[in-house]
Amino acid sequence: xxxxxxxxxxxxxxxxxxxxxxxxxxxxxxxxxxxxxxxxxxxxxxxxxxxxxxxxxxxxxxxxxxxxxxxxxxxxxxxxxxxxxxxxxxxxxxxxxxxxxxxxxxxxxxxxxxxxx
Amino acid sequence: xxxxxxxxxxxxxxxxxxxxxxxxxxxxxxxxxxxxxxxxxxxxxxxxxxxxxxxxxxxxxxxxxxxxxxxxxxxxxxxxxxxxxxxxxxxxxxxxxxxxxxxxxxxxxxxx
Numbered sequence: 001x002x003x004x005x006x007x008x009x010x011x012x013x014x015x016x017x018x019x020x021x022x023x024x025x026x027x028x029x030x031x032x033x034x035x036x037x038x039x040x041x042x043x044x045x046x047x048x049x050x051x052x053x054x055x056x057x058x059x060x061x062x063x064x065x066x067x068x069x070x071x072x073x074x075x076x077x078x079x080x081x082x083x084x085x086x087x088x089x090x091x092x093x094x095x096x097x098x099x100x101x102x103x104x105x106x107x108x109x110x111x112x113x114x115x116x117x
Numbered sequence: 118x119x120x121x122x123x124x125x126x127x128x129x130x131x132x133x134x135x136x137x138x139x140x141x142x143x144x145x146x147x148x149x150x151x152x153x154x155x156x157x158x159x160x161x162x163x164x165x166x167x168x169x170x171x172x173x174x175x176x177x178x179x180x181x182x183x184x185x186x187x188x189x190x191x192x193x194x195x196x197x198x199x200x201x202x203x204x205x206x207x208x209x210x211x212x213x214x215x216x217x218x219x220x221x222x223x224x225x226x227x228x229x
Contacts, residue, residue, distance in 0.1 A: 004160070031215065042121075042206050042219030043161065056216060091160055105151065106217060108160030 004109035021112040025094030035091040120144045123220035136194040140207035147209035
C-alpha cells in the first residue's frame with residue numbers, strides 16, 4: 001500500500017476557474033477527511049466521509065465547495081469560481097474503524113497546493 | 118475560537134538535548150490527543166497519541182504528558198536529533214465526532 005495519494009500536487013489557476021482535487025485513501029480505510037492548511041496555520045477541518053456518506057461539513061465549506069466519495073473509495077474536492085482566498089494546501093486523510101475506545105489515527109496525504117492568481 | 122493553541126511558533130535546541138513542545142486546549146470534551154510532525158512539501162505524519170485517561174505515553178525518544186486540570190499537554194523529545202527538525206502540530210478530538218482540531222504548530226530546529 002502506498003499510503004494516501006493526492007492529485008495534483010500543485011495547481012495554479014486564475015480567479016473564477018473551477019478546480020478539482022482527487023484523493024485515493026489507504027484501501028482498507030473507510031473514513032476519509034479533507035483539511036485545508038494556510039501559511040502559519042494548522043490543518044483546518046473541512047469535511048468527513050464514512051464510506052460514501054458525507055457525515056460532517058465545516059462552516060468553512062462554502063457553497064462553492066463540494067466533496068464526493070462515490071462508492072466509498074476515492075474522493076474529489078471541487079472548488080467552483082475560485083477566489084484568491086482559496087489559495088491553500090488541501091490535505092486529505094484517511095483512517096480505519098477501530099474497536100473499543102480511542103480515536104483513530106489519521107494518515108495524511110502529501111497535499112494539493114492551490115494557487116489562485 | 119482557537120480550541121488548541123501552540124503558543125511557541127518556533128524552538129531551537131542543540132542536538133542531544135531535550136526538546137519540549139507545548140500545547141494548550143480549551144475544549145474539555147476532548148478525550149484524545151495526537152502529535153503530528155510535518156516536513157516541507159509533505160503531509161503531516163503521526164507521531165504519538167494519548168488518551169485522556171492517561172497522563173503519560175512514551176514511544177522511544179518521544180513522550181507525551183497530559184495535565185487535564187491545566188488543559189495542557191507537552192511533547193518531550195530526548196535526545197533531539199537534526200532529523201527531528203520539522204513543524205510539530207498537536208490535535209485534540211472528542212471520540213465519536215471525528216473532527217480533529219489542530220494547533221498552529223511549532224517549528225523545531227535541532228542544531229548539530
